[in-house]
Amino acid sequence: MGGKAPLVTVEGLRVTAGGGRSVIVDDVSFSIARGEVVALIGESGSGKTTIALALMGYARAGCTIAGGRVRVGGVEPIGLAPAALARLRGRTVSYIAQSAAAAFNPAQRIMAQVVENALIHRLRSRAAAEARARALFRALALPDPDGVGALFPHQVSGGQLQRLMAAMALITDPALVILDEPTTALDVTTQIEVLRAFKRVVREQGTTALYVSHDLSVVAQMADRIIVLRDGVVQESAPAAQLLTAPAHPYTRSLLAAAAPAPRQAVALPAGAAPLLRVSGLVAGYGPPDARGLPAVPVLHDIAFSIAPGSVLGVVGESGCGKSTLAQVIAGLLPAARGSITLDGEALAPRAAGRTREQLRRVQIVFQMADMALNPAHSVRRILARPLQFYHGLRDAALARRVAALLDMVRLPQALADRLPAGLSGGQKQRLNLARALAAEPALILCDEVTSALDTVVGAAILDLLAELRRELGVAYLFISHDISTIRALCDQVMILYAGRCVERGGRQVMQMAPMHPYTDLLLSSVPELRPGWLDGMSATHLAEAAGGLTRAAARLACPFQPRCAVRLEDVCDRVPPPVQPLSKGASILCHRGEAELLRAQATAAPLHASAD
Amino acid sequence: MNAGITRLRPATAAGLLIVLFWAAMAAFGPLLAPHADGGVMSAQVFDAASRAAPLGTDYLGRDMLTRILIGARYTVGVAAVATGLASLVGTTLALCAATVGGWTDAVLSRLLDALISLPSLLFALVVVASVGSSIPMLVATAAVIYVPGAYRTVRALAVNIVAMEFVKVARARGEGTLYLMRAEILPNIVLPVLTDFGLRFIYVVLLLSGLSFLGLGIQPPYADWGSLVRENIEGLAYGAPAVIMPALAIATLTIGVNLLVDGLAGRRGGGDGR
Ligand SMILES: Nc1ncnc2c1ncn2[C@@H]1O[C@H](COP(=O)(O)OP(=O)(O)OP(=O)(O)O)[C@@H](O)[C@H]1O
Ligand code: SF4
Ligand SMILES: [Mg+2]
Numbered sequence: 105m106g107g108k109a110p111l112v113t114v115e116g117l118r119v120t121a122g123g124g125r126s127v128i129v130d131d132v133s134f135s136i137a138r139g140e141v142v143a144l145i146g147e148s149g150s151g152k153t154t155i156a157l158a159l160m161g162y163a164r165a166g167c168t169i170a171g172g173r174v175r176v177g178g179v180e181p182i183g184l185a186p187a188a189l190a191r192l193r194g195r196t197v198s199y200i201a202q203s204a205a206a207a208f209n210p211a212q213r214i215m216a217q218v219v220e221n222a223l224i225h226r227l228r229s230r231a232a233a234e235a236r237a238r239a240l241f242r243a244l245a246l247p248d249p250d251g252v253g254a255l256f257p258h259q260v261s262g263g264q265l266q267r268l269m270a271a272m273a274l275i276t277d278p279a280l281v282i283l284d285e286p287t288t289a290l291d292v293t294t295q296i297e298v299l300r301a302f303k304r305v306v307r308e309q310g311t312t313a314l315y316v317s318h319d320l321s322v323v324a325q326m327a328d329r330i331i332v333l334r335d336g337v338v339q340e341s342a343p344a345a346q347l348l349t350a351p352a353h354p355y356t357r358s359l360l361a362a363a364a365p366a367p368r369q370a371v372a373l374p375a376g377a378a379p380l381l382r383v384s385g386l387v388a389g390y391g392p393p394d395a396r397g398l399p400a401v402p403v404l405h406d407i408a409f410s411i412a413p414g415s416v417l418g419v420v421g422e423s424g425c426g427k428s429t430l431a432q433v434i435a436g437l438l439p440a441a442r443g444s445i446t447l448d449g450e451a452l453a454p455r456a457a458g459r460t461r462e463q464l465r466r467v468q469i470v471f472q473m474a475d476m477a478l479n480p481a482h483s484v485r486r487i488l489a490r491p492l493q494f495y496h497g498l499r500d501a502a503l504a505r506r507v508a509a510l511l512d513m514v515r516l517p518q519a520l521a522d523r524l525p526a527g528l529s530g531g532q533k534q535r536l537n538l539a540r541a542l543a544a545e546p547a548l549i550l551c552d553e554v555t556s557a558l559d560t561v562v563g564a565a566i567l568d569l570l571a572e573l574r575r576e577l578g579v580a581y582l583f584i585s586h587d588i589s590t591i592r593a594l595c596d597q598v599m600i601l602y603a604g605r606c607v608e609r610g611g612r613q614v615m616q617m618a619p620m621h622p623y624t625d626l627l628l629s630s631v632p633e634l635r636p637g638w639l640d641g642m643s644a645t646h647l648a649e650a651a652g653g654l655t656r657a658a659a660r661l662a663c664p665f666q667p668r669c670a671v672r673l674e675d676v677c678d679r680v681p682p683p684v685q686p687l688s689k690g691a692s693i694l695c696h697r698g699e700a701e702l703l704r705a706q707a708t709a710a711p712l713h714a715s716a717d
Numbered sequence: 718m719n720a721g722i723t724r725l726r727p728a729t730a731a732g733l734l735i736v737l738f739w740a741a742m743a744a745f746g747p748l749l750a751p752h753a754d755g756g757v758m759s760a761q762v763f764d765a766a767s768r769a770a771p772l773g774t775d776y777l778g779r780d781m782l783t784r785i786l787i788g789a790r791y792t793v794g795v796a797a798v799a800t801g802l803a804s805l806v807g808t809t810l811a812l813c814a815a816t817v818g819g820w821t822d823a824v825l826s827r828l829l830d831a832l833i834s835l836p837s838l839l840f841a842l843v844v845v846a847s848v849g850s851s852i853p854m855l856v857a858t859a860a861v862i863y864v865p866g867a868y869r870t871v872r873a874l875a876v877n878i879v880a881m882e883f884v885k886v887a888r889a890r891g892e893g894t895l896y897l898m899r900a901e902i903l904p905n906i907v908l909p910v911l912t913d914f915g916l917r918f919i920y921v922v923l924l925l926s927g928l929s930f931l932g933l934g935i936q937p938p939y940a941d942w943g944s945l946v947r948e949n950i951e952g953l954a955y956g957a958p959a960v961i962m963p964a965l966a967i968a969t970l971t972i973g974v975n976l977l978v979d980g981l982a983g984r985r986g987g988g989d990g991r
Contacts, residue, residue, distance in 0.1 A: 435889040456889055464891040477882040481904035491890060540886070 110135035111279060111312045112159065117172035119154050119163060119336070128167060129154050129336040136280070136312055143315040143323040143344070145359070146333035147559040148530075152316045154336075156282045158182070159314065160197050161189050177279045194225050198273035202285040204265040207272070208257040215253030218272045227276055240271040243308060244301040245651075261653055263294035267301050274305065281306075284316045291422040291586065292630040296650045299325055299632075299639055318559065320363045321632035324348055325639040332356050345636055362560040363634060367593050367612075368571035378449065379410035380547055380580050381434070381467075386443035388433045398441050403429045404604045407443070411548065411597075414578040418595030418612070420588055420627070422654070426604040427584045428472075431550040434582065435469045447548075465495045468541035472553035474533035478525035484511075484536060485521040491543040506543070514539040514569060531562035535569070542573065550582045555590055567593055588615075588631050600624050603654055603664035610691025619702035621693040622669045626650060645670045663696070671697055671705045729980025735973025739966075743793035746786035752779075763949070763957035773958035775949050781959050784945055785966055791941035793970065795852060796921040799859035803921075804914045806860070807867025812898040814868075815875035826872070833865035837924065845933045855934060859921045870913045874906040908981060915978035919971045926967055942967050 112135060119129040129151040136142045144152045154167065161181030163169050169182050181192055193199075198221075201207060208217055218240075219233035228236065234253070241249035244267040257265060266286060273281055283302065287295040303326060306313055317323050323330055323344070330347045332339040332355065340353040351357045386407040391400030403426040411417045419427050432438040434445060436456030445452045447466060453459050471477040478487060488507045492498040498506055511518055514535040525533060534554060541549050551570070555563035571594060573579060585591050591598055591612075598615050600608045600623065608621040615624070626649045632638060652668035663669070666677040673696055682696045695702070725733065742749075751771075764774040772781035810829070814822040844858045878884065879902065887901050903910075928934035929943030940948065945963035952960045 432885070435885075437885055437889055456891055459891070461891055464889070467889075469886065469889050471882040471886070473882060477886055479883040479901055479905070482900075494890060494892070544890070 109138075111138045111140075111177055112136040112314070113173075113175045114155070114159070115173045117155065117158055117174060118170045119151070119158060119167055120170045121167045124168070124170065127170075127336060129158070132172070132333075132336070132338055134331055134338070134341060136314060138312055139310045140329065141306060141311075141313045141315055141327050143317060143327035143330045144333060145317055145320060145323055145330055147318060147561060149335075150333040151336035152318075152333055153284055155333075156199075156284055156314060156316050159280070159282060160193050160199065162193075191225065194221050195227070195276045196278055197280045197282065198276060198278040200266075200270055200273045200281065200283045200286050202288055204262070204269040205257065207269050208265065210257050212256070213253065214255055214257060214260070214268055217257075218253065218268065218275060221272070222275045225276060233275065237271055237275060240274055240305070241268075243305050244268075244271055245297065245304070246271075246301075261294070263290055263298050263653070266290065266298050270302060270305065274309070274311070277309075279312060281311050281313045282316065283313060285318070287322060288317070288319070292588075292632070293422060293626060293650045294653065295322070295632070296630050296639070296642065296647070300647070302326065303639065319632070320348070320359060321634050321638075324634050324636045325632060332359065348634055348636065358561065360634065362564045364589060368567060377412050380413045380448060381582075382410040382444075382446045383434070384408040384444055386430075386433065386440050386445070388429060388438060388440040388443075390438075393441060402441075402604065404433065404440075407601075407604075407606050409597075409599055409606070409609060411580050411582060413547065414574065414580050415597065416574065416581045416583050416595045418591035418598040419582065419584045419601060420586065420591050420598065421601035422627075423586060424654075425601040427586075427601060428552050429604075430601075431469060431552045431582065431584055434550055435467060436464070437469075461495065465544045466547040467550065468544050468546040468548070469550040470534075470537045470541050470552065470554050472556055474530060474537050474554075474557065475525060477537050478533060480525055483522055483524055484516075484528070487525075487536065487540055488543055491540060495544050510539045510543055513542060513573070530558055531565065534558060534566055538566075538569065538573075542577070542579075545577075546579060548580045548582065550584075552584045553586070554583075556585065556587065563590070570594060588628060600627065603659045605664065605694060607665070607695070608691055608693045610687075610689070614687075614689045614691045617689045618706045619687065619689075619699055620691070620706070621695055622649075622671055622697075622702070622705075623665050624693075625706055626668075663694075671701065673697070726980055728976050732973045732976025732978075732980060735969055736977050739789060739793055739970050739973065742786055742789040743797075746789045750780075750783040750786045752783045763952040763955045763959055766958055772962045775945070775959045776951060781945075781962055784940060785942065785963055788941045788945055788963065789966070791852075791935050791939060792922060792925065792943070792967070795856055795935070795941065796859070796918055796925055799856045799925075800863065800914060800918040800921045802856065802860040803863035803917060804867045804910070807864045808871045808903075808910060809898075810864075811868045811871035812875055812902055813894065815872050815879050816894050816897050816902065818879070822872075825868075829865040829868045832861070833869070835862075837862045838927065841924065841928055842931075842933065845928065850928075850933055850936055852935065855925060855928070859924055862924070863917050863921060867913060867917060871906065871910055874909055875902050878902045878905050912978050912982045915974050915981070919974050922967065922971055 114135065115133045117129055117132045118127065120126065121128050132155060134142070144155060146152050154164070157164065158169055158174055159176060159181065161184050174180060174182055177196055179192055179196065181189065184192065215234060215237060218237045219230065222228045222233040223230060237253060238249050241252055246252050246264060246267055252260065260268065286302070287298050290298060299322065305311065315323060315326050327344045329341065330344050331341040332353065334355050339355045340347065340351065342352070347356060351360055386404055387398065387402065388404045389399030389402040393399055407430065409417060419430060421427055429438065433440050436452070436454065436459055439454035447463055452463060456464060485507055488510050489503055492503055492506050507521065508518060511521065516532060516535050516539065520528065520532065528536065555566050558566060567590060570581065574581065583591065583595055595612050598610065598612055599606050600621065602623045608624045615628070626646055629642065629646045630650055649668045649670055654664060655667070658664050658667045661678040662681045663677040666672045669677065677696055682694050684692050684694055686692045687699055761774060762776050762778045764770060766773050770780045770782065772785065775781055775784060810825055814825045840862060841858050845854065848854055884897060884901050887897055925934055925941065926943030929941050930947045932947060934943055935941045942963040946960060949957065949959040
């Protein structure tokens with residue numbers, strides 16, 4: 105890259121908000137050479153998107169570009185006349201955002217939207233633009249590249265839409281492409297295809313790109329150089345391989361540590377203790393029940409597991425596999441159609457209204473969206489006081505003391521007690537949610553993606569808190585996540601769901617041991633690793649499996665994974681329900697293939713996830 | 718209080734002042750009235766404004782200012798009670814439907830949808846014609862007419878809140894329906910419910926005035942503003958203030974409420990930005 109003049113130079117960029125009172129980006133300088141992919145990485149609020157937008161001469165409402173120079177291919181976007189700015193944004197720089205769905209008009213066919221920019225800027229005739237779009241669809245590995253343009257946005261999957269948005273951005277052959285968290289909203293298995301498609305296109309077209317992300321492992325696959333941001337200030341900037349292996353700045357080191365969370369100290373459980381919660385034969389779903397009492401939209405199929413007192417069961421699976429549904433069934437928010445749930449050996453009524461107050465107290469639920477789980481009209485104090493009054497009948501001084509103790513327990517400052525939830529940060533809201541659950545003094549907390557909406561560092565702090573509360577109070581968790589590394593960090597037992605079926609269940613160690621269920625294998629190998637080159641080294645088997653995705657038709661097969669599975673048995677797996685088989689490593693799987701066959705298949709596929717833990 | 722008012726937009730503040738003014742007149746009007754009601758104070762009917770009758774005299778030579786001040790009680794009071802009743806019943810039913818869901822919701826929604834399809838003035842005319850007009854009848858009729866509208870608005874607001882996770886948390890805690898309605902849902906929709914109350918109040922004022930104008934509303938010797946317009950309609954030919962003034966009173970009241978409601982609605986959407 106040495107000799108070429110940089111395409112982008114940023115010098116001393118400074119962006120302020122609130123009329124100059126707070127500085128969002130402070131004295132940021134960097135450059136991007138032609139054909140280089142530079143990553144901006146940092147927690148939310150570190151100013152990544154603000155910098156990316158400044159490259160297009162744009163500042164969000166309330167923000168002002170207060171100083172510094174930006175040059176993109178000989179143009180200075182800051183202070184450019186509107187017409188020239190429109191030209192810059194349409195042709196020279198293009199932007200791929202986190203949510204593709206928001207970038208598409210649901211009422212227009214995809215092709216018309218993809219070529220629109222090329223037509224507006226009179227770069228190509230319609231026919232030429234459409235031909236170029238089809239070539240891009242092919243390069244982005246979209247299924248049916250010639251036909252996909254005729255569809256409407258809702259007819260393609262999220263991962264496909266994300267790639268179509270990339271085609272939309274690349275149609276003008278921009279000099280610079282900005283990718284702002286383009287895969288953050290996707291499942292790991294979907295993310296792989298999208299990342300690979302981006303990478304191939306960037307390489308083939310020699311695109312210069314700025315890749316904005318909070319995920320170091322993803323960035324490690326894409327970037328030549330990484331810039332680490334914190335509170336709007338550059339902490340470190342180095343070639344990717346160097347930054348990942350020999351980070352110079354302490355903040356980079358803490359990011360690296362949070363990206364690969366260490367297992368939290370395990371707790372010795374009394375062997376042979378009677379299970380706290382036992383679930384068996386659970387079938388649940390949404391919609392009115394049919395003649396046999398089964399729901400119109402079945403979600404969970406024949407789920408069985410148990411949780412020992414003080415232990416943690418992790419539930420993993422891709423979006424829509426039924427994880428939240430499971431938590432709601434256990435909490436009594438959604439009555440199950442079949443099956444039983446027992447708590448301490450006592451059967452629980454399907455609905456919360458049919459359970460005793462004591463049963464309700466012992467099982468608490470904490471939701472993913474911390475801000476949606478807090479009533480915006482209630483103060484922190486009121487939120488914590490209610491379960492104390494409701495379950496324990498506390499009043500006056502005793503109540504105030506207990507509220508204060510709970511705030512301490514989750515490390516929230518006492519001064520927050522009279523605030524409304526809107527005045528708390530994301531991490532504080534999640535702590536408050538936990539504190540509310542703890543107020544009941546439960547035996548089991550159902551944690552539905554409690555760290556997913558948080559930054560890695562804040563999420564790691566919540567994980568520490570969960571581990572500590574478990575050690576000190578002996579609470580058990582049903583810990584739901586789509587992120588395998590958090591599951592590994594906290595859980596004793598793991599359950600893997602696919603299309604509402606429990607495909608594998610076992611202790612946390614066995615999750616890394618072959619053989620495993622074919623889906624477990626795919627899921628684990630789809631988790632990005634911090635090592636550059638991980639993406640390019642993925643086995644062809646896993647790539648083919650990752651490309652499939654669950655379809656509506658597949659969900660009705662005896663084994664819904666069958667169309668994607670590399671070791672499927674034709675005419676068996678799609679018709680005969682697979683049996684539950686114990687494996688010698690101590691797990692059980694739902695599969696027709698035997699242990700030896702799976703072992704052989706997974707040995708040749710050369711699993712790459714051996715390095716984890 | 719002062720700081721609160723100065724932070725309102727001028728239009729909202731004007732609305733608030735007008736509403737407060739008429740509320741005060743409804744409460745204390747009869748005490749402030751310069752002449753005893755009913756007493757014919759002048760031989761001159763449809764007189765222009767004079768020192769003794771600042772708003773002129775009516776078709777019997779009575780002081781118009783006195784008539785309007787006393788009428789305020791009927792117009793504002795009856796409408797407020799009727800709207801309050803409609804909003805209370807509508808809101809309670811809507812919260813209940815949204816919280817309980819299922820059959821309760823389906824049955825309530827169907828029933829009230831059937832009610833909403835009745836043309837309101839026609840319904841009122843039929844009721845008054847068959848049962849006769851009295852103040853309780855008018856209140857009840859207006860309330861029945863406006864319950865379905867209030868129900869619809871509040872239910873639409875409440876179902877959005879019910880789907881939020883904090884309501885699920887409260888359900889999972891084992892809270893009863895009443896607590897969910899009162900403590901979890903209602904506080905998050907008060908502002909739009911108040912806005913809705915204001916709008917409905919205007920409709921009720923206009924409905925009652927319309928009925929009175931047709932001679933089916935408040936019966937003599939009592940008179941609300943609608944009946945005042947009707948009584949003095951002949952004065953139109955003489956350009957007498959007697960017919961203009963009560964019409965003006967109706968107009969200012971509805972405009973005032975409207976301004977206030979707009980202000981509240983704007984605040985909720987963060988409309989005025991500060
Ligand atoms: N109220 C509902 N009515 C009908 N279908 C629903 C409802 N809620 C969820 N579903 C469907 O049930 C399935 C499972 O949803 P669930 O929320 O349990 O998934 P999840 O595993 O928690 O996903 P995520 O990781 O995205 O949170 C999905 O297909 C979803 O579309
Ligand atoms: S049952 Fe068949 S299709 Fe399903 S995972 Fe096992 S081998 Fe693959
Ligand atoms: Mg979920």
